[in-house]
Structures are given as structure tokens and as C-alpha cells.
Amino acid sequence: MKVLHIITGLAAGGAEQQLLLTIRHLPPGIHCEVAALTNPGSVAEALRAEGVPVHDLGMRGNRDLGVLPRLTRLIRRGRFDVVHTHLYRAGLYGRLAARLAGVRAVLATEHSLHAGTIEGRPVGLGVKSLYLAAERLGSTTVAVSRQVAGTLGDWGVPGQRVEVLPNGIEAGRFLHTERERARIRRELRAELGLPEEAFVIGAVGRLVPGKRFDVLAQVLPALPGQVRLLLVGEGPERARLARLAGPRAVLAGERADVPELLTAMDVLAAPSVEETFGLAVLEGLAAGLPILHSGCPALEELPADAAPGARKLPSTQAAYRAALFDLATGRPAAPLPRPAAVAHYDIVRTAAHLGELYQRLGRGLPPVPAEREI
Missing domain, CATH: 3.40.50.2000 (Glycogen Phosphorylase B;)
Structure with a gap:
């Protein structure tokens, strides 16, 4: 199985480190590549050192729409079975590019979401509307805690589209x-x-x-x-x-x-x-x-x-x-x-459950409700 992870950037941060640890501990048989919209920093170096291909898409800003065809071509060329996005900007562009490339198994991990903020920034009506529009292009949204799952529900994301899969530590x-x-x-x-x-x-x-x-x-x-x-x-x-x-x-x-x-x-x-x-x-x-x-x-x-x-x-x-x-x-x-x-919260346990989720989505099986969590 081939999985493309799309993330906004790869400088050191919580979501970026989680991506590194998760890829490191996924079950055998899952080949991962990573696409960074911008800023392929220290985590990109660590991924490459472990043999994970990292693609720098060179996005110049939030409205650089030229990244969309580049990302779509990358997904098509790679013949990926699953596309997995991380962080707000990558979720917007990544889910749309995956759909344009014909990938049906598309999931996004929501790392940092509160009632009025996303990734530490205030959320207005426009941001929330854009988020919900992009969410509907995916198959499943992964919440890193029940608190995040609850916020997704409050925002209007149906419970059957949410799976709680916590972060982990080595x-x-x-x-x-x-x-x-x-x-x-x-x-x-x-x-x-x-x-x-x-x-x-x-x-x-x-x-x-x-x-x-x-x-x-x-x-x-x-x-x-x-x-x-x-x-x-x-x-x-x-x-x-x-x-x-x-x-x-x-x-x-x-x-x-x-x-x-x-x-x-x-x-x-x-x-x-x-x-x-x-x-x-x-x-x-x-x-x-x-x-x-x-x-x-x-x-x-x-x-x-x-x-x-x-x-x-x-x-x-x-x-x-x-x-x-x-x-x-x-x-x-x-x-x-x-x-x-x-x-x-051992990452080995979390990564094993994520591998199961990839297999299920790759076979076209429906996501499970938020009540099922590890």
C-alpha cells in the first residue's frame, strides 16, 4: 500500500514530529512519501535520513493556487492508494488535489482545533466554511483527542466521518x-x-x-x-x-x-x-x-x-x-x-491502528464512528 502524507511544512513542531514518529512505526507493507507545501525544515531532513521520500512543493503563500496542479500531478504519478493530510492549509489543498487525481481514500488528521481557534489562530465564519467544504472532500477526519472530536461535531462534521486516534510517544x-x-x-x-x-x-x-x-x-x-x-x-x-x-x-x-x-x-x-x-x-x-x-x-x-x-x-x-x-x-x-x-499512548499502538484504518479505507470500507477509539 502506498500512502502520501501532505503537510503544510516540516519545521520542528508537534504535528510534524508526530508525522515522523507515525511513519517510523507503521506496520510493514505500507510505503510512505511526504509532500510539504512549504518550509521543508529539520523534520524533512530526519525523514530523508530514514529513507522516506520528501517532496518540496515550494508554495509561496496561502493563495498560491499554482501548488494545486503540482500536487495533483504528484499524486497521479505516484499512484497512491491513500492520501493523508495534516494541518489546515494542507487539508484544503491536499483533499482537493487527491480528488482531482482520482484517489478516493482521503483522510486528514486534525491536530489542533478548539471552539474558536485552529492551530492557534482565531476562526471566523469564512475559515470555518472553507474548512467544512474541504472536509467533505475526504473520507475520514482523524481527531487526536475526544476534545477535538467534540469540536468537530460542534462545527457540523458528522460523527460517522470522525475517528479518534490519539497522538503517541516513543x-x-x-x-x-x-x-x-x-x-x-x-x-x-x-x-x-x-x-x-x-x-x-x-x-x-x-x-x-x-x-x-x-x-x-x-x-x-x-x-x-x-x-x-x-x-x-x-x-x-x-x-x-x-x-x-x-x-x-x-x-x-x-x-x-x-x-x-x-x-x-x-x-x-x-x-x-x-x-x-x-x-x-x-x-x-x-x-x-x-x-x-x-x-x-x-x-x-x-x-x-x-x-x-x-x-x-x-x-x-x-x-x-x-x-x-x-x-x-x-x-x-x-x-x-x-x-x-x-x-x-505508545506510538507503536497508535501506528498499528492507523495502519488498520489505511487498509480499511483502501478497500473502500466505510469509516467507523467517533465512539470507536483506541
Whole structure:
């Protein structure tokens, strides 16, 4: 079976990393290629290094209609059985191109959708109408959480066209022996200029307003002197966050070694209230860290005892200052046991179910309702 993934861009980001992990773990017999409308960045390099063909369509802007015939020709030449789109712009152009090329099995993963926003941008009537028109050109829309599925329903997408298939993490990458963990922690703290005795608050994600990392930066000066802040990610908020946090913060930028960097942290904090899944929280749990978060649909859709190391807080300075003070001044904790939530969201499990979905759509079988989910 041949599958073409179409995505808006391939710079480092949650949806882009999910695409990489999913392709890496799909069942045997599924050949994947990737088409990026624009910006084939670090994730494109990683895909190519693993032997996945990546096509750069060179789209110059949202209204560059010339990408449509290029994409249609690519789909026809490749004789793909399934076309799978990711992110808003790719969903618009990709589903239309697939239909023009004669592909009937067309699905789209909805990675970031809230009641009034899509991918962090406000949604007006025009955007919503265009989204719904494009959605009808596909076979199935995949929601990464029940929250996303609910929003799709509120927007008017019929339930029988939605399948809940959550994101996943490479759980095995976060496993280290006690000796390995100590060595990695020591080496990375030295590289980053973090004192060995420091209590390190970690945060992972794009440095954008919606992540609310400014909450952490603003409480840092009020915490004990041994506390440091380690921000992993890049984005337009970098300069502001550095200014707010002062010299006790390290902004590591975009990194590929997140599983290792988590060993340099003592707690993972995620103050965002706009998450549609919460991958960083799951990765922190897989690494044995205590978690402070303000919104993680991935955990909220599981039983309460699935992640005992995670604590939900209001996304306020007062709440995070108090919780972080307690952790920083308490007894140092050993890595926490791996909770059930990590196994539930292992990418191997998710990719296996996606492979089944490809086979079903490729045979012309109808999609299943949103109630069927893994």
C-alpha cells in the first residue's frame, strides 16, 4: 500500500514530529512519501535520513493556487492508494488535489482545533466554511483527542466521518538505567551551564503566547536561588521570555534530544490551557518526572489513576509559584514509576491502528464512528 502524507511544512513542531514518529512505526507493507507545501525544515531532513521520500512543493503563500496542479500531478504519478493530510492549509489543498487525481481514500488528521481557534489562530465564519467544504472532500477526519472530536461535531462534521486516534510517544526512548540517567543528567547540565545541585524547572514546546511559558518566567525570580528554568523550543517569544526570566533561565532552542534533556529536569511544567493533546506532558511522565500542567486532554480522557505524578493547576503565577516552591524545597525525588498513561499512548499502538484504518479505507470500507477509539 502506498500512502502520501501532505503537510503544510516540516519545521520542528508537534504535528510534524508526530508525522515522523507515525511513519517510523507503521506496520510493514505500507510505503510512505511526504509532500510539504512549504518550509521543508529539520523534520524533512530526519525523514530523508530514514529513507522516506520528501517532496518540496515550494508554495509561496496561502493563495498560491499554482501548488494545486503540482500536487495533483504528484499524486497521479505516484499512484497512491491513500492520501493523508495534516494541518489546515494542507487539508484544503491536499483533499482537493487527491480528488482531482482520482484517489478516493482521503483522510486528514486534525491536530489542533478548539471552539474558536485552529492551530492557534482565531476562526471566523469564512475559515470555518472553507474548512467544512474541504472536509467533505475526504473520507475520514482523524481527531487526536475526544476534545477535538467534540469540536468537530460542534462545527457540523458528522460523527460517522470522525475517528479518534490519539497522538503517541516513543515510550522506549525515555527509558534509561539509573547509571545512564545519572551520566546523561550530569553531561547535559554541564553543557547547558546548569549547576549540578540546581532544581531545574523544565518546559518543552514552541515559544509562542499560547504555551504561557511567561507564567514560569515571571515566577522564577520569586523562587529560591538554586532554582533554574530550562526552556526547550524556539519561537517568537524567545527574547521576551529571556528578559522576564533573567539570568537563571537557559533557553536551549530547538533540540532533537528531548528524551535526554528531560533527565536534566526535576519537574516538567506546562501552563498552557490551549492544548489539544499534551505530548510534552506524556513525555515528562515517560521520563519519570513530576508534572504540573493546566490542560492536557490526553490525561483528562483517562481514569484519574492513569497518571498519579501529574497535577493540574490554574494557569496563574500564584498557583505555579506555590507548587514549584513546594517541590524545590522538598526532599529530592527519585524518578517516578512509569504510569499507565504512557503505555496507552505508545506510538507503536497508535501506528498499528492507523495502519488498520489505511487498509480499511483502501478497500473502500466505510469509516467507523467517533465512539470507536483506541
